[in-house]
Amino acid sequence: MANMAQAIRMALHYAEENLGVTDIFGEDVGAPLGGVFTATQGLKTTWNAPLDERGIIGAAMGIAMAGGRPVAEIQFADYIFNTIDLLKLAGNTCWSTNGDWNLPMVVRTPVGSGIRGSIYHSHSFDAGATRIPGWKIVMPSNPLDAYGLLISACQELDPVMYLEPKALLRVKGDERIPGEPEDDRALSKMIDAPLGDRSAWKAQWPQLEAYAVPIGKGKIVREGRGLTVVSYGRTLPLCVKAAQALAEEGVDAEVIDLRSLWPYDWEMIKASVQKTGRALFVNEDTEVTNFGEHLMRRTVEELFYHLLAAPKLVAGKHVPGIGLADALEMASVPQLADITQAMRTLAAEQP
């Protein structure tokens, strides 16, 4: 099965062939490297931007204005913060012009911990992104969703923030991307650029099929009746693992992969919490004004009388960065044990 980086690459290939994507660009996105995470190798509309994040977001806006369809990359989300006012602007352009202009553009950026990225290659941006109205925000947790969400993003008429959990970029999926060859090594031969001289190399793309994950729709990854766990990105597989382990203790957790942060699948969360009466929100952005806090607030306001226990949030610690040493990273963002413990406690809590 493809890993997430390959899935992204295939989606971009599909999008430049079929969805009118005109520019896939950012720092080191074009040849010879094809992106620091290899997500843009072998594509035909890639090019290397100057080392200027504001320029990248600005150019994407201009390209979108003039009828192009750009997919811009910010090399690491840690460096997106200096573009915030352009992101604000991209998000408010349609609204502030009363519908005169809209910006069909995608911004991809790798987020989060998990690769010992130290202080400036571990930041999250999910909570930050949700503070910018006018954007749609998605974050896959497996290659197939990564493929399908990117296809959807490239069909949008509005800006889409596509957050890539970098800890999962090299993880293979359980489900095949429609059109992807059976054999992983065959896929790698076809679409992974060789080491060394790449000047003559060309990707051999598989016959990919249209497959879109609609923006705004979550997915119940594991059904259960005892408690609801809502997560996305890197922490999602950890939640599934924890749920599987706890099943042996008699804790029956339902796990929702939110996939889209804006708009998000409230109906799915609501139905699940009404069934289980217990809600745990898990993500790794810092815990103060965390997006999970919004979901908790809404859960309390709208589902209070269905609740059997106080909703819980497991999130990153409110510290300025993630330190390089193993113990520092592990202590800063949710790990399997933290999630398992929170689920166990929540399941056991009695009104």
Place this chain on the structure above:
Amino acid sequence: MSRPRLINRDEASSPPIERELLVRMHDLMIKARVLEERLIQMYKQGHGYFWIGGPGEEAFNVSLGLLMKKGQGPAFDYLHAHYRQSATLLALGEEPIGALRQMKNTASDPYSGGRNFAGHFSAKRLNVAPVTSPIEVQYAIAPGTAMVQKRHGGDGITIVTGGDAGTAEGDFASCLVWSSRPANPLPILIIVTNNKWGISTCSDGQHGETRISDRAKAFNIKSKTIDGNDALTCYAELKEAMEYVRTERKPYFIEAMVSRLYGHSSASGANYVTEEVDCIKQFEARLEKDGVLTRQQMDDVRAKYTEEIAAAARTVRDEPQPSGDSIYNHIYAEKR
């Protein structure tokens, strides 16, 4: 009346500007000035919350608008303007009532539906990108439209304008970098209108280069500083610059020295500043001296617009404001 020969700079190198065009320029400059004065009055009478605009920049802005290739899409010119360019919009054919509606924040405001400040134009059908309040962001966006135009072919160009103080922002540097990369030079006319002020901080306190246009030299971008108060110079220099960008598909940089006749905005009182050059007075003196228009004819133009725009303001006064529940409209394109 003898055929006028009006050209301010190197008289020999440029053909004279035709009488018809001079009259048109004058007409638009007056129209723009009267509009701005009406906007100021509306603000002062409480018919708007904030005024910012371009009285003092008519000579430059009218010339720019007249020279633009107007239309929608990459075959035509894109304008990434700032908030002092009502005269350019009028020269592109916009009617003053739109600006009045924006001042009065009516639902009928064609540029923002009552959401944005005066002077914050947006006109997709004219390739006028939305004017924004954050200073200089337009300089980061403009290379994007220019890239598409270069790929599209034809002679459409991108034009970006902003103030001198704003050149301290990183977006300005972005624009110079992105426009002039040897591997991909862009058809973009980069403009700075230099009125020597930020809000109250004068240029001495803002930047140390002798001329802002000197910054373009470091990027091998052709550049010039021009007298933006002289309509004839503006027209001729812009024409030359735009022709260069159109045909060479390379950037060009113009710094235009302009006046700020009513101060920064309503935040600084919006009162007429007598010590600055008034481009309209200067142009009119010239037109009169050269026999293009008589004082009476010029006064008539002003009277005509004063009346027309006052009538438009009365119309706007009775138009409804947007309703509060419209805040969720147009967050996304599909919610049209």
